[in-house]
Amino acid sequence: MPSATNTLSVEPLDAPVGAKITLPEGITDPSKLNEEDFNKLNEALHKYSVIVIPNQADLPPHSQWVLTSRFDPSTQTNGQNYGHGKEFRHDKSLLRKDGTSIPDQPQVQVLGQGDWPAGHHGLGDITLTHPTHFSFHKDTLTEKQAFEENQTRFYRWHIDSALYELSPPVATTLLGIHVPPHSATQKIIYEDTKEELELTQGATAFASGKLAFDLLSDEDKELALNTHVVYAPHPYIFISEAKATSDGLTMHSEGKELSLDEIPEWEESKIKKLPLVWTNPITGNHHLQAHACCVWRLERSNGEILELEDARNELYRIMRPAISPKNVYAHSWESGDLVIFHNRGVWHAVTGQFKPGERRLMHQCNIASGIDPVCVQ
Structure with a gap:
């Protein structure tokens, strides 16, 4: 010490x-x-x-x-x-x-x-x-x-x-x-x-x-850098009836999400649309940052849109390597x-x-x- x-x-x-x-x-x-x-x-x-x-x-x-x-x-x-x-x-x-x-x-x-x-x-x-x-x-x-x-x-x-x-x-x-x-x-x-x-x-x-981003292929890094994550309105209420995967990384897509008329009133302007990659203001490093349980859709800069199930699957694919035992600090x-x-x-x-x-x-x-x-x- x-x-x-x-x-x-x-x-x-x-x-x-x-x-x-x-x-x-x-x-x-x-x-x-x-x-x-x-x-x-x-x-x-x-x-x-x-x-x-x-x-x-x-x-x-x-x-x-x-x-x-x-x-x-x-x-x-x-x-x-x-x-x-x-x-x-x-x-x-x-x-x-x-x-x-x-x-x-x-x-x-x-x-x-x-x-x-x-x-x-x-x-x-x-x-x-x-x-x-x-x-x-x-x-x-x-x-x-x-x-x-x-x-x-x-x-x-x-x-x-x-x-x-x-x-x-x-x-x-x-x-x-x-x-x-x-x-x-x-x-x-x-x-x-x-x-x-x-x-x-x-x-x-x-x-x-940072490690999650570094583990991506060059092709996936380019995709991630040009992707935004759109989160559901009132996301913790939206997914309240859905269930997660066994590693806690995202949700199963079984149609159990609440419909938009079952959640509290919401405004389009308050929906969060955030980059999939966030730049560290001190180190300059890229960090792959997403809450995959709360994702609603992914939007690529080329106009491609991945809706709920595809968005979850894509985030799971690129995030899963970072939670392997050797990469986790408990x-x-x-x-x-x-x-x-x-x-x-x-x-x-x-x-x-x-x-x-x-x-x-x-x-x-x-x-x-x-x-x-x-x-x-």
Whole structure:
């Protein structure tokens, strides 16, 4: 472990993405970094995509919000907007059970598992539900596979974003306050290749958008650079009745999506049409960035349009190599870990399931940006 110094230090992880951060001596709250050290932190985020600051269990929600907003100056005009907007609490939304807001800092969400008594930052008694593949995938593990053989699944590969009206956040901060012990391990078995990925219970998995782009053939790179992803209006409501593939990468096309007259009112101008490839503003690298579960169609610059099923199949084809075991970083949580990830550079997925009585408590913050990502060719 690096010793404390008077400047922030960055230690790359032995993983496809990621770096460990040591704060300057005397600094315990990363939101209070001076400009020089924060710039170094920001550069590390864009270079390594996922950065980990240990020993932050007591970080106040306000500080987490301040730190998150520093990564994107455009949020100064709309910094009150949680990245998923208000719609994620809609009774038909796929995200409706994914957490609860801290009353005095609603941009920070409380996530986890189990019953927690009143008193946590102004909240009353709360029951948290860890999202698992059992409620989202078409074909699920058996109880024996999940709880006796300790298998698990990627719940849903995604980027954090409302994908309607609001622009994707630049960064997400995720703070582990109470996490399971590392003695609990689980494994993901890939159905198509039979490869295995061993990880700790509740690990957060990350896949690199840069690597995903780099793995493409020259022909596919050219196609990707000239493709836009059009997301469905109110996408988490649109897909609420549909089911995901067993790797959590996209959805089965079975006609279960809600019709456009079954979802809340929507406006054409608020539909998100984003480049399939986003340019990293610091490194200049290209990142293949898409939320394949929420895609509506793909539009090529040559006029070709791929509608829902074809769009899903195409995104699956080009994204699948990046989630192979050797390409995934599965973060094993320690209490106090503050994980910050470049939401415009990686995709991530929840993993794991918990037995009755097991608990976890985390704080998450991301803020809708004031500008959309761009592709610079």
